[in-house]
Amino acid sequence: MDNLGYLFAVNVFVWGGIFGYVFYLIRRSHSLKKDLDLLKETLKKDADHE
């Protein structure tokens, strides 16, 4: 079981990299969705005033 540390490090980098990227995409997506909803709400208010 020599060199098990290298295999462990590979798993940390591979799954850490992939799940880290998924996490980043989901967070960014939530933040953009909030912006989009806010914009739509503002547009609706503008339309109601006119």
Place this chain on the structure above:
Amino acid sequence: MSDASQETDSPGYGLLGLAGAGVLAALVAIFIYVPTEKTEGVVQRIMYFHVPSAWIAFFAFFIVFLCSILFLWKKEREWDIYAHASAEVGILFCTLVLITGPLWAKPIWGVWWVWDARLTSTLVLWLIYVAYLMLRAQSEPGSTGARYAAVIGIVGFLDIPLIHFSVLWWRTFHPDPKFITSQGLGAGNDLSMNITLMIALGAFTLLYFLLMSLRVQLERMKDEIDRIKKERLYSH
């Protein structure tokens, strides 16, 4: 008004489930099913991460190449979105190749890195697509910058045949292809190794499509926000 926000409400749970099942199957195959290789020992299992990462990076950059051509030809933003998304996912997998390779090389070769043809051309590929993403980060959709980036996306892909054939054309440290050989597919490997490699490749392919769908969705939402902001600006 569309659709980007509605799309966000319905993420691809089917794809997520498939990718999750694929990853689980790959882990079982890599750590339980496949026997330990005799000469390299446990460290040989790194290959089941390294090789699929490389294949997916090449596939992702092929999509960049194809979509960049279509973007320059048809001038449709949709192709630009796919190219940009695929480049980002490709960089992720190419980075994993450049990390997992040295982690295998250190116990086997005794060094982390050598400047041989395959390693160097892979690093060049990574740098090309990092340049692509840096240019994209500085340019608006549909701008001249986006078109220049598309040209980089096309030209950069020409490095991939060089990477593939480098181990055959020049004397390198990197092992020869063990799966795609002149004797036939998988002729250089034990059957259980080929099966494990195929399962890992399938899992990474599903992950690629999952990441692509998330990244494309993000870009469409950005476009939708830009469109609304512009509409609002011009209406006042």
